[in-house]
Amino acid sequence: MQATAELQVIPIGSGVSVRSEVKQVVNMLSEFNLTLETHASGTNIEGELDIILAATTKVHEFLHQSGVVRIVSYLKLETRTDKIPTLSGKRL
Amino acid sequence: MQATAELQVIPIGSGVSVRSEVKQVVNMLSEFNLTLETHASGTNIEGELDIILAATTKVHEFLHQSGVVRIVSYLKLETRTDKIPTLSGKRL
Amino acid sequence: MQATAELQVIPIGSGVSVRSEVKQVVNMLSEFNLTLETHASGTNIEGELDIILAATTKVHEFLHQSGVVRIVSYLKLETRTDKIPTLSGKRL
Amino acid sequence: MQATAELQVIPIGSGVSVRSEVKQVVNMLSEFNLTLETHASGTNIEGELDIILAATTKVHEFLHQSGVVRIVSYLKLETRTDKIPTLSGKRL
Numbered sequence: 001m002q003a004t005a006e007l008q009v010i011p012i013g014s015g016v017s018v019r020s021e022v023k024q025v026v027n028m029l030s031e032f033n034l035t036l037e038t039h040a041s042g043t044n045i046e047g048e049l050d051i052i053l054a055a056t057t058k059v060h061e062f063l064h065q066s067g068v069v070r071i072v073s074y075l076k077l078e079t080r081t082d083k084i085p086t087l088s089g090k091r092l
Numbered sequence: 093m094q095a096t097a098e099l100q101v102i103p104i105g106s107g108v109s110v111r112s113e114v115k116q117v118v119n120m121l122s123e124f125n126l127t128l129e130t131h132a133s134g135t136n137i138e139g140e141l142d143i144i145l146a147a148t149t150k151v152h153e154f155l156h157q158s159g160v161v162r163i164v165s166y167l168k169l170e171t172r173t174d175k176i177p178t179l180s181g182k183r184l
Numbered sequence: 185m186q187a188t189a190e191l192q193v194i195p196i197g198s199g200v201s202v203r204s205e206v207k208q209v210v211n212m213l214s215e216f217n218l219t220l221e222t223h224a225s226g227t228n229i230e231g232e233l234d235i236i237l238a239a240t241t242k243v244h245e246f247l248h249q250s251g252v253v254r255i256v257s258y259l260k261l262e263t264r265t266d267k268i269p270t271l272s273g274k275r276l
Numbered sequence: 277m278q279a280t281a282e283l284q285v286i287p288i289g290s291g292v293s294v295r296s297e298v299k300q301v302v303n304m305l306s307e308f309n310l311t312l313e314t315h316a317s318g319t320n321i322e323g324e325l326d327i328i329l330a331a332t333t334k335v336h337e338f339l340h341q342s343g344v345v346r347i348v349s350y351l352k353l354e355t356r357t358d359k360i361p362t363l364s365g366k367r368l
């Protein structure tokens with residue numbers, strides 16, 4: 001099932017700047033077969049729902065292995081049956 | 093990896109009341125090996141991250157099979173390595 | 185305009201445990217003329233939209249004055265014209 | 277207090293396509309003294325917190341006046357005291 005999504009990952013307790021962790025997340029996401037659009041407030045994603053969820057799991061695992069103690073991620077998922085959901089179809 | 097989560101599912105284009113769809117979602121979630129706490133704005137979840145994500149996928153699949161054309165779900169995921177995350181540990 | 189809402193506040197860079205900050209947020213919200221239901225993943229709110237937004241502003245101001253350098257808050261707002269939105273009306 | 281924000285507005289019960297409502301929201305936001313960056317999953321905003329919250333209220337009021345019965349909006353707010361928060365500062 002194809003989906004569009006938005007993912008924002010927040011490391012808690014890692015200091016005020018989380019830029020390096022966010023860069024790691026985007027690098028990690030780019031290894032999956034997903035279309036990514038990074039913006040100032042998260043990353044928009046298009047692809048198979050299973051892959052989006054597997055990538056999200058990997059992000060948590062990887063950041064914990066990198067030493068991040070606590071992670072909150074916000075994942076917005078959108079699916080529809082009337083047409084294939086795409087990021088380009090959601091732009092105005 | 094154990095996680096705590098909050099899931100809110102919004103059927104779009106199914107009418108102003110989404111109560112019956114939300115009830116179906118909670119019924120479906122209760123079939124998984126997860127601790128659930130339903131509140132006025134979503135369902136809090138505790139359990140294995142893999143199961144939480146599998147349940148979320150099932151919810152989308154099931155609602156589409158029930159005729160819902162478009163679904164947006166908001167999934168907040170929290171993991172930590174300093175202790176096992178639980179819903180009871182997050183209450184004040 | 186009456187609204188229902190859910191507010192979650194995350195102090196960033198304040199350490200792994202954010203319990204004391206969250207308690208301060210709930211204490212502060214309770215000073216406003218709002219109905220509150222705290223749960224494991226945030227606080228559900230019912231009341232006038234203006235008051236909800238004023239309370240959210242106060243929370244940011246107060247936490248910054250308490251020394252929190254960076255704050256992300258997630259505010260879900262719901263309004264409807266067919267009936268008065270209430271938290272009790274949103275429970276299953 | 278300057279803030280960065282992300283706003284997503286979902287009309288419920290208005291049909292499967294919500295494109296025209298979303299366009300109205302962006303048009304309305306552009307009348308305020310705010311920096312806007314629209315993307316596939318919402319609108320990123322930079323400006324005074326008071327103006328962001330006033331604009332959000334206007335969006336709800338306006339959509340209801342246009343006939344939308346039920347609205348859920350997701351507003352992510354970010355403030356910090358170590359530097360002025362900007363959208364450009366949040367890009368990778």
